[in-house]
Amino acid sequence: MTAQRTTTLMLCLLLSAFLHAQDKPPVKFGKISPADFDVKAPSYDTAAEAVVVADIASSEFVGNVKGWFTLEFKHFKRIKILNKKGFDAATIEIPLFGTNSYGQRLEGLKAYTYNLENGKVVETKLDDKSIFVDKVNKYLSQKKFTFPALKEGSIIEYTYTLESDFFNNLRPWAFQGIYPCMYSEYNVSIPNFFQYVTLTQGFLPFKRSAPSSRSVTFHLTIPGGADRDETRNITDEVVETKYTMKDIPSFKAERYTTSASNYISKIEFQLARYSFPNSMPKDKMGNWFSLCQGLMKDEDFGADLNSNNGWMDDEIKNLARGAASPLDQAKKIYAYVRDNFTCTSHGALYTSNPIKTVFKNRNGNEADLNLLLVAMLKHDHLNADPVILSTRSNGFTNEIYPLISRFNYVVVKLDIDSSTYYLDASQPWEGFGHLPQYCYNGHARVVNPDSPQPVYFEADSLREKSMTTVFFSNEAGKGLLSGRVVSTKSYIESSDIREKVRDKGEKEFFKGVQTAYPAEWEISNSSIDSLKMIDDPVTVNYDVKLKSDGEDIVYFNPMMSDGYKENPFKAAERVYPVEMPCGFDETFVLNMEIPDGYVVDELPKSTKVTFNEDEGFFEYLIAKDDNGIQFRSRIQLKKANFKPEDYGTLRDFFAFVVKKQSEQIVFKKKK
C-alpha cells in the first residue's frame, strides 16, 4: 500500500511539470464565490444567452462484479445564465441506453443553483423528487430535471457519474455546443489492456497533454453462482490523456449544411483490441475484410443471402418471365420489392427479421428490404452486393477504420456486364439506378468479404438536368402572347412533383403553377407525362396566355415564371462549407414570334459568366431577327460542395442570376 502510494505520488510530481504547462480547470464543483458571478457574454459570442463556465469530464475503467470492467464517466458542468433566453440551458436531459441488467446507469447526481442576493451567494439544491425518469422505450430512458430558483444571472452546476457496460465506444466528447464554453476538458484513462483508436473532427483545435501513466490494480469480482464469488486483481499501466479547449464559440447551424454533427469539434474513441496477460489479444476492430465477413455471417445482416432461399423460386420465375435481358430482369425484381413492400422505420443497418419473414409480412426496415433485394437478385444469378453507408444527417463514415457504428443504412450494388447500378428499394418513389439524396455522404463500403471496396457517393457527382422549352406563335384569335410550355424536370424535381401530385392531385399541382405567374397570365391544357414511370423524369406541359387589352407597351420577362426570383444564399457571411444536394444544369429555351402589331423596343443583352473558371457558368443568350426572338438561359454548377471561402462568389453568382433573369423585353405598338 505504502509502496503504491509512493509511486502515485512520484508520478504526480512528474506529471505536475507537464500539467503546469497545461490548462487547468478554472473552477471546482461546489466552490462558488461572489466573484464567480462576474461572467459576461464572451467576446467571441457576444449574443450568448448562457455561458458554459466549465465542462469537465473523465472516463476511466473500474473492475465490476460481473468479472469484467465498467466504464465510469464523471461529468461536471457549470453554466452561467445570462438572460431569460438562456433558461433553456437549465433543463437537463441525460439519456441512458440499455436495459436494467446491461447498459448505462446514473449515480450520484447532484445539482445546485446559486444566486447572488445582497452580495451573498445563496444556494438551492435540486431535490430528489424533482428528478424524473422518462422511459422513452425499451432501450432508452431519459433522466430529466430543471434547476430550481432560476433567475437571470444564476449560476447552475451539476455533477454525476455514468456507469456503462458499453465500451466498444468509450464516451465521446463534444467540445462545442449550443452555448459558448470557456473551458472544456476531458480526461481519458485507459489501461493498456484496451487499445482505442482516437478520432477527431471539427474546425477548432484542442490541446492534448503528454500522456502520463500510472500503475493501477483492478478488482474484478467473478460471480460464483452457488459458490463463493471470486475476486481477481489485475494490475496494469493506465495511460491518462487530457484534452482541453478554451474559449469555444457556440455552434451555429447554417443553411445548406447536411449535418451539423459533421462540424462540431468533437473527439471519439473506438475500441481496436484488448489483450490480457496469458491470453490471446482480441481484435475488436479488425479490418474491412473481417468486418464484411462478420456482416455476411451475421443473422441480422447477410446470413440469409447465400442460402438456397428456395421459397422465392416462384416469385423470381414469375418476374423473370418475359424479361429480355439480365438488366430487364433486375429492373423487374427491383420494382417488385419497391412497389410491394413498405418501409417501416428509418436509419436501419441491421435487419429486423429473417428475409423470409420480411417476404411474408411485406414490410421491414431499409436493411430488410434492400437485403431481400440482394437475395432475390442473387437468386436470379445476378451479381449483387449490399453497400453500407451513413446518411447525411448521421455524419460521415471513416474510410480508414472499419467502424461499423458509424453506418446506418444499406443499399444495393448491382453489376451487369460492365455497368454498375446502385439501388434502394426501400423508397417507393426512387427510380432504378437512383439513390435518395441523403445517401450522398461520401465514403460507403461494399459488403463483399472477398473485395470490400470503398465507394464514394458524392453530391458533386450528381448532375440534375432540366430543360424547359417555350414556343410562342401568333395564331389568330389567341390573343397578344400565347404559347406552349414543355418542361422536362430533373430527377429530384420529378420526385418532388410526383409526391405533390400524389398528396394533392394534379389539379392542385397546376394551381401552384398558375400562381407562380403574374396575375395577368393564364395557363390551360395542362398535363404531366411519365408520372407513373418512376425511372423517367416527368414532363410538365401547358398552354400559357397573356390577358391583355392591347396596351401600347408590353413588358415581357422571357424567363416567364421560371428563373430565380430570390438569392438562395441570403446570409451575408458563412463559417462552414456549403453543401447543396447536387450539382445542376438548368436550361430554359424560348422561341417566339413578335406579337402582331408590335415592334421590339428593347431587348436584354446577352451575357455569360463563369463560376470559379470551370466549376460552372450562367449564360443568357438572346437574339432577334425579322421573324422573332430566340432566347436561352442556362445555369450549370458542376459541384455541390463549396468551401466557406467560395461563399461570397457563390452568393454574387446567384445575385447576378437573379438580376439578369428579371430583365424584360419591351414591345411597343407599331405607330
Added chain:
Amino acid sequence: MRILIVILTLTIPGCLFAQSYNALLIPDSLKKDARAVVREDEHILEIKSPSKVILKEHRFYTILNEDGDYLGDFATFYDKHTSINSVTMTLYDATGKELKHVKKKDMEDKSAVSEISLMDDSRYKEYNFYYKLYPYTVGYEEEDEISGIQGFHGWQPLASTKVSTQHSKYVIIAPKDYVVRYKAVNCNYEPVITISGDKKIYTWEVSNLPARTLESHGPRWNEVMPHVLMAPSDFEVEGYKGNMSTWEDYGKFINQLRQGRDALPEDIKRKVHELTDNLKDPREKVYALYDFLQKNTHYISIQLGIGGWQPFPADYVATKRYGDCKALSNYMIALLREAGITGKYVEIFAGEEAPKLIEDFPCSQGNHVISCVPMGKDTIWLECTNQTKSPGYMGSFTGDRKALLIDETGAHVVSTPSYTARDNTAVRVVNASINGEGNLDAEVSTIYRGIPQEGPHGLMYGASDEQREKYLNSLFHLPTYKVEKSHYDEEKGALPAVKEYLHVVSPNYANITGKRLFINPNLFNRSNYRLPKDSTRQYDYIDDEAFRNIDSITINIPAGYQPEAVPQDTHIDSKFGKFTASVKVMPDKILFYRSWEESMARFPPSDYEGLVKFYEQLYKADHNRIVLVKKE
C-alpha cells in the same frame, strides 16, 4: 327450437365474418370520396361508480388507399388513471381473411411526455401493420379501466375527413340513479334507453354515413359534423369528489382542488408589501406584482395524476421559481391576496386554433389557466406563464374568447378582450432611395400594435440576436438583401405596441434592362395570397383576422429618368375589405401609399367568387411595377 339455436350459433360467426370485413361488400355510396371506411365502431362505457369506468372499444376500418393508412397505425394512450386491460389488433385482406393478429405484448410501449412538459405520466402502446395491398381491413379490440373520471370522450360517428361510416354505436351503461349527461350537436341523435336490473343502458347508433370533407378557411370539424357530447355528473379523482352538471358545481370542485394551496413563505410576503404598500392605485399594485412574477418565475410543466387539474402550491412556486399555468396563476393570485387584491383563477382554451367553450354543456374544458383581477367595469387579464407580455394583454393566445372564471361560488362564463381592425395595426413609413445601378437603400420604421405586435415582440424577447438576424434576412421577398441594422422598442399596455426600425439594403432591387428601370414601389408588404377558383364551395369562408396595415413609402430615384408606365391606383371598398394602393411619380421620387383593412367576417359560399376576385386584385396591385425610361 333447440336445434335451430345451435345451428344459428354455429353459422353466425362465419357468416358475420364474411359480411363484416369483406371490403368488396362496401356499398359504393360509402366509397365515394373516401380514403377509408369505418366498418364498425363500438364504444361501450360502463360507469361502475363515480370513480371507476370500464371502457370497451371495438373498431374495424377498411383502408381504401394510402391516404387512409394512418388508421392502420394504432396508438392507445394510458396514464396514471387509465390502464389498458387488454388490446388486440387484427389485419384482414380485401376478402376479409385474417392475416395477422397482434396482442398487447407485441406492441411497442413508449413515453408520450408532451413536448412542452418536463414530465407527465402519459404513455402509449403502438403497432403498425404497414400493409400495402388495398383495400385491407384492420380491427382493434380494447378494454381500459379508468380510475378517476375527469370527462368522457363524446361520440363522433364520422371519424375524420374522407372517412365514411358503415356502422357506429356508442353505449353507456350506468347505475340506474346515475345522471348521464349528453348533448347532440349538428344532429338529432337520441339514445335508446333500456333498463336492465339496476343498470340503465343508453345506446346511440347510426349506419351508412358517407364521407365528408372540409374546406380551407371553412368551418372546423366540430362546427359542422354530427357528434354527441358526453359528460359525467358525479365524479371522483384521487379522493376528490365533484359533480359537473352545472358550472356552479364544476367551479366548486376546481376551487376545492386549490384549497390550502395559496400560503406564501414569509420572505415573499415581505416582498409583496415592500412592492405594494407605498402604491395607492390598486392597478399599480397589480402591475408591480405581475412584474415581480415575470421577473422571478418561468414556465415548467409537470403534470402527474391529478396534477393535470390541481396546481402546485404557492410556496412550491416561491422556492422553485417555476410552475405550469395552473401553479403560476395560483401563485399570482396568492401574491395579489397578500396585497389585499382579489385575483381570479380562469380556465381557458389557449391558442389561435383553440376550440370554442361550449357554454351550455358544463364539463372540463380548456387547456390553459390564466388569472384576472376584476376592477369594476374593467378587468386586468394576466397571462402568468409569459415573462414579457404586457399586463392586460391577451392577444391571439387567449384573447377574444369565452373562458371560465372560477371562485368559491362556482364557474362563471366570461369573455376575454377582443381585438378589432382598429387595435391590430401595422403602420410603416419607408424612406428609400434607388441608385442608377438599381440598388436599394431603405430606412423602415414600423409601429405594430395589438396582434401584429406579437411577431416583433417575439423577436425582441424570444429570439437570440442571431435568430433575429436570420429571421429578418429571410423575411422579405427581395432578390438579395441584408438588414444592416435593426432596433426595437416596446410600449407596454393592454394594447401593447412595438416600434421597429430597420435599415435594409438590397443590391439590384430595381431591374434594369437597357434604358429602362423597373421598380415595384411596394417594398415590404405584398399580399401573396391568391385563392384558387372553386365552383363547388360548400361551406362559408371564414376570415378570422382583423387588422389594418398602412404603408407610406418614399423612394428617391436617380436623375434623368421619366415615367413610361405607372400602375393605376387601386381602390376597393367592399364587404371583403378596404384596400387602397396609389402611386405618384415625381421628377426625383416616387410616392407610394397602401392601406388594407380587414375585419373578422363570415361569407356564404355564394361570395366565394367575389373573394377570389378581391384577392386577385390585391395581388395584382401589390405586384405592379413602375417603368421608368431614361430621358434621351
